[in-house]
Amino acid sequence: MAAFMKTIFGVFIFSLVFGLFPVRAAGQSSADMVDVVTPYARASLPGVSMGAAFMALKNNSGEHHYLVSAESPVAAATEIHGHVMADGIMRMRKMVGIDLDAGHTRLLQPGGFHVMLIGLKQPLQQGQSFPLELIYRDGSRDKVTVPVIGRNIPE
Amino acid sequence: MTKKQFVWLGMIAVMSLSAGLLVSWLASNRIEPPKGITSIGGDFTLQSSQGTVSLSRDLGGRVVALYFGFASCPDVCPTSLGIMAAALRQLSDEQQQQVQPVFVSVDPERDDVEKLSLYADAFYPGMLGLTADSEVIRDVAWRYRAIYKKVPLEDSAIGYTIDHSSIIYVIGRNGVIQSLAQHGTAPAEVAAKIQAALLST
Numbered sequence: 001m002a003a004f005m006k007t008i009f010g011v012f013i014f015s016l017v018f019g020l021f022p023v024r025a026a027g028q029s030s031a032d033m034v035d036v037v038t039p040y041a042r043a044s045l046p047g048v049s050m051g052a053a054f055m056a057l058k059n060n061s062g063e064h065h066y067l068v069s070a071e072s073p074v075a076a077a078t079e080i081h082g083h084v085m086a087d088g089i090m091r092m093r094k095m096v097g098i099d100l101d102a103g104h105t106r107l108l109q110p111g112g113f114h115v116m117l118i119g120l121k122q123p124l125q126q127g128q129s130f131p132l133e134l135i136y137r138d139g140s141r142d143k144v145t146v147p148v149i150g151r152n153i154p155e
Numbered sequence: 156m157t158k159k160q161f162v163w164l165g166m167i168a169v170m171s172l173s174a175g176l177l178v179s180w181l182a183s184n185r186i187e188p189p190k191g192i193t194s195i196g197g198d199f200t201l202q203s204s205q206g207t208v209s210l211s212r213d214l215g216g217r218v219v220a221l222y223f224g225f226a227s228c229p230d231v232c233p234t235s236l237g238i239m240a241a242a243l244r245q246l247s248d249e250q251q252q253q254v255q256p257v258f259v260s261v262d263p264e265r266d267d268v269e270k271l272s273l274y275a276d277a278f279y280p281g282m283l284g285l286t287a288d289s290e291v292i293r294d295v296a297w298r299y300r301a302i303y304k305k306v307p308l309e310d311s312a313i314g315y316t317i318d319h320s321s322i323i324y325v326i327g328r329n330g331v332i333q334s335l336a337q338h339g340t341a342p343a344e345v346a347a348k349i350q351a352a353l354l355s356t
C-alpha cells in the first residue's frame with residue numbers, strides 16, 4: 001500500500017513538474033504569442049508635441065489576443081488610436097483596444113491604427129529610437145524599441 | 156402653292172435663318188467661364204508669420220497646392236503634406252518655382268502662425284503655414300467645401316481632435332481650382348495634377 005501511495009505521489013510530482021509545460025503551452029501569454037514587427041515612428045514636427053508609432057502585430061497562435069494599452073517614457077500619455085474614413089471625413093478616436101485574431105497580422109499604419117504619443121517630452125529625431133511597451137489584456141507586456149525615421153514619403 | 160403661301164414660307168425661312176445666326180453669334184460671343192472647378196474655392200486672405208497672405212494678391216501667377224488640416228494631427232495631415240511635398244519634388248526645379256504649397260490650419264486655438272511657419276517648412280522649404288480667426292477659417296473652409304469639426308475626446312489626453320476632410324486642392328494661376336486629390340492619392344498622381352495645372356492655366 002505504501003509502495004502504491006509512493007507511486008501515486010511520484011506520478012503526482014511528475015505531472016506537476018512536467019505537466020506544467022503542456023499547461024503553459026495551451027495558455028501562453030499574449031506577449032509570447034504576438035510578434036511585434038517593424039515598429040517605427042516618424043520624426044516629430046517643429047512645435048508639435050504629438051507623435052505616432054506604427055507596426056505590425058502578428059498573432060502566431062490559434063487563439064485570439066487583445067492589445068489594451070501602451071506605455072512609453074517619451075510621452076506624457078500613450079494611447080491606442082484608430083482612424084475611420086467615412087464620406088471623405090477622417091475621424092480619429094481613442095480605442096479601448098485592438099483585436100488580434102488567431103493566425104492574423106494586424107497592421108498599425110497611417111490612416112488606420114496607431115499608438116499615439118501625447119505630450120512628447122522631447123522631439124522625436126530621425127535616427128534615434130525609444131522604448132515602448134505594449135500591454136495585452138492578460139497583463140503580459142511586449143517591450144519594443146521603436147526607431148525614428150524621417151518625414152519624407154517615398155515616391 | 157399660292158403667292159400668299161410662298162411669302163409666308165419665305166418669311167419663316169428668313170426668320171429661322173436669323174434665329175440660327177443669332178444663336179450661333181451668341182454662342183461665339185459668350186463669355187468663357189474660367190477654366191476649372193468654379194463652383195467651389197475662390198480668393199482667400201489668411202495670416203502667416205510674415206503677415207497677411209492673399210491668394211489673388213500674393214500667390215497669383217503661381218499654381219497653388221492647398222491643404223486644410225491641423226498641426227497636432229498625428230498621422231493623416233503629415234501623410235498628406237508628405238505626399239504633397241513628394242509630388243513637388245518630382246517636378247523640375249523650374250516647375251517647382253511656379254508652385255506654392257499652402258497648409259491652412261483649421262485649429263487656430265492650438266496653432267499660431269509662428270508654429271505653422273516652422274511646421275509647414277519642415278515638409279517642404281517655402282510651404283506656407285496659414286491660419287486666421289475661427290470665423291475667417293470657417294468661411295474659407297466652407298467655400299472650399301473643406302469639412303472639419305472639433306470633437307472632444309473625453310477619455311483621451313489629447314482633449315479634442317478635429318474630424319476633417321483630407322483633400323489636396325490644385326489651384327491654377329487663374330485662382331480657380333483645377334483638380335482635387337482625395338486622401339491617399341499617390342505622389343506621382345498629385346504631381347501629374349499639378350503639372351496639368353501648370354500647363355493649362
Ligand SMILES: [Cu+2]
Pocket residue numbers: 081082092114116229
Ligand atoms: Cu491619434
